[in-house]
Amino acid sequence: MTDFYDLAEKKSVGEIRKLYPISGDFFDNMNLSALAEDVPMADALEKSDPEWLQELGTDTDGVLEQFCEFMEALTSPQEETALIREITIVGGHDKNGMPEKAELTVKPGEVISIVGPTGSGKSRLLGDIECMAQGDTPTGRRIRINGEFPDEETRFELEGRLVAQLSQNMNFVMDLSVRDFLQMHAKSRFCEDPESVAEQCYACANDLAGEAFDISTKVTQLSGGQSRALMIADTAYMSSSPVILIDEIENAGIDRRQAISILTRQDKIVFISTHDPMLALSASKRIVIRNGGIAKVMETTEEERASLSVIEELDDTIMRIRSMLRAGEQIIPGHFAVPAAASSDEA
Amino acid sequence: MKLITVSGPPSSGKTSVILKLIDSLRESGMEKIGVVKFDCLTSFDQIRYKEAGIPVEIGFSGKVCPDHFFISNIEDAVRWGVKSGFEMLITESAGLCNRCSPHISEIPAVCVIDNLSGVNTPRKIGPMLKFADYVVITKGDIVSQAEREVFKFNVRQVNTGARILFVNGITGQGSFMLAKHLSRAVDITTLSDMHLRFTTPASVCSYCTGETRIGEEFQNGMMKKMTFTPSVFYKDTEEIEEPAEKGGVEA
Known part of the structure; x- marks a missing residue:
């Protein structure tokens, strides 16, 4: 040193x-x-x-x-996180004290969806993961990191660095251009070459956003979809946190499937709390929450995967109608059942 | 009894954080917790504490410097806490200037600031942030991960040693870890022989004692003058009335 x-x-x-x-x-x-x-x-x-x-x-x-x-x-990237090979959620109990029979291990690159009624305890589960609960939160759950229960010191050490969060009510508040913003973030992450990382991030965000934006645009002037795209690209390329907790991705002008795949390609562990069938089914497993507890963990079946393609088609149709509306076109029933190619020349 | 000092700029979420912290402490079995709120002119937070069933005392500094007010009352606050049989007493200082800090050498010090307050704000806050052991960042749920990380980095620049935690004052997310940290605080019965971590601002000028008139002849005691350099539009004329002895502008 x-x-x-x-x-x-x-x-x-x-x-x-x-x-x-x-x-x-x-x-x-x-x-x-x-x-x-x-x-x-x-x-x-x-x-x-x-x-x-x-x-x-x-x-x-x-x-x-x-x-x-x-x-x-x-001058030293002390905030880097140790390599996470896996995270295990060991069940506690629900609001009535009924034990959860769950033990779920997740590895980098995996996506787990969390489903359940509003107020059922989805956020609590995300909270338990964030603080690496050790039977000391109201749910009694315990989290294992790389197969071991972290001791107090490790918990304090990892705190705030294990998890990155993305939710739909997040905004940009800094009065900076996209370029300055990304470079500032890169600088705070001790990147060797902040400029090229910023460029890479920008390109990815632009790819993800329905409508392209310039790198000199102020972040506060981006549309909802553009902001979300920039946040996802930034989380994928710049955040050091190995785990990402997502609270629903709105479908306004952003390719949600691509968004998730960008994150998993960077070897992130993604937990996504969602009501969106397409997102829920694109995960390999889903956790069902009821009455504050994990009611069950379901593997996405072959049948579900097959229906996923139907749902994706429906989603594509909706997306197509959206862009047609945006382009000032008339919507006619014939557009609905038609696969993607038919309307592309109209756009 | 454990004593915790909490400070932070106005509306950063001090009261919300303390309420969530107390929820977490109660969940972990700590029951007897009291709050002393130091404010300047008025406050409505005592209502929120009372609603949560938390014993609270409130003190207004009024015409006295808030920092001086805090330090001359903190021992009595501790005595009140000890007599009440509290396991923990939390003091909340509001209305401090950026030159102020209520932090005491051996007492865990918390500074609450919010993510919406501007990227350079951590660099401007001064001693209450710089000398804190724990920096709690609030309102992180409405900004992006990137802004949270940049903001944290800026806090780190000012206070290289503090634990930096994100706490959501509405849902309480993050307060669990804060509670875990603070329940490790040492028990005290008195503050005698302890010191402030940072000097309080000097305040012995005529305006401290109620002067309101403007003008050099009314300025006595500890005074500090700014230096102004001529601007591009500066005109060296005699039209502007200057005080008799000293020139208003030093060239």
């Missing part, structure tokens, strides 16, 4: 900025922009007005110490 004290002794603020662009944030955060740039940083601090540092609630040693802590924390 780099000795940052040594760095501050030998290099000027200007040189440090060049070597570690992230250090610029430290100088900005500390309001140290007035520090002399041409002498070693430690000397520059020594020469600066002590009263000025006092105003910042610190002194020369304090600044150096904080500088080193900052650099150590922000």
Whole structure:
């Protein structure tokens, strides 16, 4: 590991900025922009007005110490998650204390859907996975990571990094262009080459969105479908979390099947809580929740897979009608039963 | 009794987080929990605490600096908590300026900030964020994963050592882990010999004591003047009335 004290002794603020662009944030955060740039940083601090540092609630040693802590924390990707080979949900009990007979192991690249009435406890299950419950949540469920129950330390260690979440009421609030936004995220993920990662992510999002958008568009100006597409592409390419919890993907102008496959191709474990038959059946298994508990775990059968293609056709038809409406066309009954090719010349 | 100090900008979700935290603590068997709310002028949060059956005391700093008010009342709050037989006392400080921090050296310190408050906000908040042991980020459910990660990164920049947790103040998601962390706090009976983690703002000027008139002749005590540099539209004329002794602008 780099000795940052040594760095501050030998290099000027200007040189440090060049070597570690992230250090610029430290100088900005500390309001140290007035520090002399041409002498070693430690000397520059020594020469600066002590009263000025006092105003910042610190002194020369304090600044150096904080500088080193900052650099150590922000030049190594400490947030990377250990390799997750599998996650197992060990059943607890439902709201009446009836035991769940479930034990389900999921591996990277797998999609599991969670179905059940509103308020039945789908979110609680997602919550149990997120906090790696160890019989200490109201459901009594336990989560195994790579075959083992994580101890307290591992839980604290993994906390907030195991799971990425995607829900339909999520918005962008930052006032940034798509390019700046993606690069900022890449920077926070310690990507070697933020620009190319941002480009890759953008291309994927554009592929996913029904309507193309420019990379210089403000993220807050994207349509619902475009936003969702960008969020999915970003989660797939940039989030380090190995598990993704999705709370329904709305069908507004986005290819849902493609969205899920982008995530699984990046070896994510995907749990999706949904009422959408196409999404539910495209998972290999589905968890049925009733009265706060896992009522059963169903494998998607051959028959269901066969009906999936019918459902997909129905879905395609709806999508086609949508784009026709959007293009200002008249909708006639003949369009409904016709497979995809027939209407393509009209679009 | 365990003591926890919670601070955060207005409307960041402090009360909601504390209520959900108490739910989680109760689920884990901790029953006797009290809250002291420090605010400036008025507050409606005590109603929410009472509704949840939580003993609450409220103090308004009024014309006194909120930080000074906190520190001169916290010992009494602890005494109240100990006498009430609480297992945990949580203090909620609202209305603090970005120069303030109620955090005490050996006492677990929580700062609540929300994801909607702008990407650079963590970098502007100052001591109450910088010196916290736990940073709780709220309203994460309405922004994307990407924004949550960027926001967390910006928090990390300001406070390299804190535990950063996401808590949903409406559903309570995440409060379970916060409760787990905070129930590890050490038990105390008094705060004597403990220190604030950061100095409180100096406040001994004429305006502290009720002065309202504007003008240099009314400014006494601890004062700090800004330096203004001439703008591009700056005109060096005598039309603008300048105070008698010092020039309003130093070239």
